[in-house]
Amino acid sequence: MKLQYKLSIPEPHTHMANITINAKRESSDNYLDFFIPSWSPGSYLMREYGRNIRIFMAHNKLGERLTTKQIDKGIFRIDFSASDLKHPEELEFSVKYEIFCHELTVRTSHIDQSHAFIHGPSTFMGVLGKEMNSPELEIEINPLWSKITTGLTDISEKRDVFLYSAADYDEFIDCPIEIGCHETDGFMSHGKPHELAFYGQFLSNGISETKVKEDIKKVVDHILATMGGAPYDRYVFMTHLAPGLFGGLEHLNSTALQYCSYEFSQEKGYKGWLELVAHEFFHLWNVKRIRPLELGPFDYTTEALTRMHWLTEGLTSFMDQYFIFRTDYYSLEDYLDCLKANINRYQQTPGRKYHSAEDSSFNSWIKLYRPDENSNNSSVSYYLKGGLIFLVLHMKLLEQGKGVLDLVDALWKRYLANPKVGVVEDEVFEMIREIGGEKLRDDFIYLVKGVDEIDFESLFNKFDLVFEYDEAKADLGINVEFKGDRVVVKSVRADSSAHKSGLNAGDEILSVNGLRFLKADYDNRDKIFIENKRYTLLISRLGHVMPQEILVEKGLRSIKSIKVKEGANNKEIETKLKGSMPV
Numbered sequence: 194m195k196l197q198y199k200l201s202i203p204e205p206h207t208h209m210a211n212i213t214i215n216a217k218r219e220s221s222d223n224y225l226d227f228f229i230p231s232w233s234p235g236s237y238l239m240r241e242y243g244r245n246i247r248i249f250m251a252h253n254k255l256g257e258r259l260t261t262k263q264i265d266k267g268i269f270r271i272d273f274s275a276s277d278l279k280h281p282e283e284l285e286f287s288v289k290y291e292i293f294c295h296e297l298t299v300r301t302s303h304i305d306q307s308h309a310f311i312h313g314p315s316t317f318m319g320v321l322g323k324e325m326n327s328p329e330l331e332i333e334i335n336p337l338w339s340k341i342t343t344g345l346t347d348i349s350e351k352r353d354v355f356l357y358s359a360a361d362y363d364e365f366i367d368c369p370i371e372i373g374c375h376e377t378d379g380f381m382s383h384g385k386p387h388e389l390a391f392y393g394q395f396l397s398n399g400i401s402e403t404k405v406k407e408d409i410k411k412v413v414d415h416i417l418a419t420m421g422g423a424p425y426d427r428y429v430f431m432t433h434l435a436p437g438l439f440g441g442l443e444h445l446n447s448t449a450l451q452y453c454s455y456e457f458s459q460e461k462g463y464k465g466w467l468e469l470v471a472h473e474f475f476h477l478w479n480v481k482r483i484r485p486l487e488l489g490p491f492d493y494t495t496e497a498l499t500r501m502h503w504l505t506e507g508l509t510s511f512m513d514q515y516f517i518f519r520t521d522y523y524s525l526e527d528y529l530d531c532l533k534a535n536i537n538r539y540q541q542t543p544g545r546k547y548h549s550a551e552d553s554s555f556n557s558w559i560k561l562y563r564p565d566e567n568s569n570n571s572s573v574s575y576y577l578k579g580g581l582i583f584l585v586l587h588m589k590l591l592e593q594g595k596g597v598l599d600l601v602d603a604l605w606k607r608y609l610a611n612p613k614v615g616v617v618e619d620e621v622f623e624m625i626r627e628i629g630g631e632k633l634r635d636d637f638i639y640l641v642k643g644v645d646e647i648d649f650e651s652l653f654n655k656f657d658l659v660f661e662y663d664e665a666k667a668d669l670g671i672n673v674e675f676k677g678d679r680v681v682v683k684s685v686r687a688d689s690s691a692h693k694s695g696l697n698a699g700d701e702i703l704s705v706n707g708l709r710f711l712k713a714d715y716d717n718r719d720k721i722f723i724e725n726k727r728y729t730l731l732i733s734r735l736g737h738v739m740p741q742e743i744l745v746e747k748g749l750r751s752i753k754s755i756k757v758k759e760g761a762n763n764k765e766i767e768t769k770l771k772g773s774m775p776v
């Protein structure tokens with residue numbers, strides 16, 4: 194079934210998009226069910242985009258109103274047989290709906306006077322049970338705006354008619370669209386054009402637009418050289434910059450990136466941005482093409498459960514920092530600092546003892562994407578643990594003169610041999626056996642499925658890298674949020690002082706030993722609380738004010754730094770960790 198979409202945004206300040214779909218049914222189609230996805234590939238939360246639809250109506254080509262009925266959260270049925278029509282033989286029809294778009298994330302659409310960012314799954318309906326080949330989209334551009342940037346194929350033939358197409362519905366909604374007056378630029382790499390679109394601005398503390406382009410190009414050049422070329426005709430980086438923004442979403446031939454304007458302008462934040470660029474760009478191989486069996490083709494109306502996000506996000510998280518290290522944006526010291534932070538975060542997550550990487554993956558829809566006070570105590574991020582699993586694998590392979598790229602290469606060959614069907618975990622485990630032997634495969638399976646502690650230190654020692662630890666200090670073991678100056682407990686770490694004493698998430702700490710306790714005091718807590726000493730807090734819990742005794746104990750030990758062993762050669766270690774480089 195061919196769907197011809199038209200998008201118009203006559204009043205951007207209302208945040209409404211008007212969508213028309215022209216189509217032709219088969220004479221045997223007594224009814225058709227139009228659906229809007231409930232979720233977006235790459236982001237595993239039921240977002241129920243149907244909640245943003247305002248009206249839905251359908252007419253045949255002769256203008257006769259067709260009977261429609263909403264039959265599920267985001268599904269509307271057009272019942273041709275129940276429609277009272279003068280011309281029931283007319284097969285061509287059109288659907289019209291209005292959709293509210295005012296959420297600026299990479300998985301939602303956002304329209305205001307400044308621009309329209311159109312995220313396919315949250316905007317474009319499809320038809321259940323029909324193959325939707327070669328959909329077309331006409332964009333009626335509002336006079337406020339002058340540019341359209343998208344990974345969709347431009348098939349416009351006339352001036353002022355903006356017409357796009359994709360191979361099928363999946364590809365169609367996988368191409369976000371930026372419409373507005375954004376900055377655009379581009380570069381060639383490995384013979385393919387790469388387009389850049391920037392909406393918003395960064396604080397230009399010495400970072401120029403030219404440098405941003407050069408840096409993206411350097412990362413892209415390196416990844417393409419490593420991966421052996423570009424499996425696309427054209428690639429688009431769409432970036433939104435505003436204070437407080439962060440996020441990225443991968444697509445087949447584009448990515449939507451969001452980053453904080455202030456972070457972007459600071460050295461550390463800027464390198465974090467390059468990590469994000471590398472992360473989403475590498476996803477075009479890992480998850481958009483190489484993918485677990487369950488992740489594509491998709492049923493957009495229900496959750497796609499997989500136990501393999503340690504591969505989709507774990508490997509990608511390892512690779513993003515690894516690529517920034519290999520392109521020399523991170524020195525050896527910087528890279529070891531990143532690894533230190535990852536290991537510390539992992540070892541300070543009590544949930545690592547309960548949830549394996551595959552459990553965390555399987556529960557992504559109800560845990561990682563719906564964090565609460567108990568998240569860190571019951572689960573661990575598959576981004577974090579997945580990344581560390583691949584760090585361990587990489588280091589163990591380096592000892593054999595190989596590296597993680599040998600696995601990436603095997604995964605890519607497997608994709609090329611059978612692109613229509615995703616991989617299952619046994620295939621990945623078998624690849625690891627072929628590259629690194631049976632023992633390594635078994636160790637890896639244990640890292641994926643087990644919850645035992647990982648001995649990072651011994652592994653690093655083999656590379657002449659030593660851990661230095663921070664002395665553990667007196668620690669309450671809580672995360673807090675501030676309501677004005679007031680201190681409210683947000684979460685309590687399992688087995689911490691607060692956990693053992695019975696402090697709860699939601700408790701407001703009013704005073705300590707009779708003294709008022711406010712934000713500035715919390716910020717100064719290292720000087721206030723002494724190890725192995727008891728304090729009487731006054732707390733407000735569910736509207737009741739009550740005393741709460743707490744014995745403040747030592748917190749968790751953390752790694753202060755990972756250093757090159759005295760007498761060892763920095764350059765040799767750096768070269769070894771980087772693995773084989775493209776020529």
Ligand SMILES: [Zn+2]
Pocket residue numbers: 472476505506509
């Ligand atoms: Zn990712």
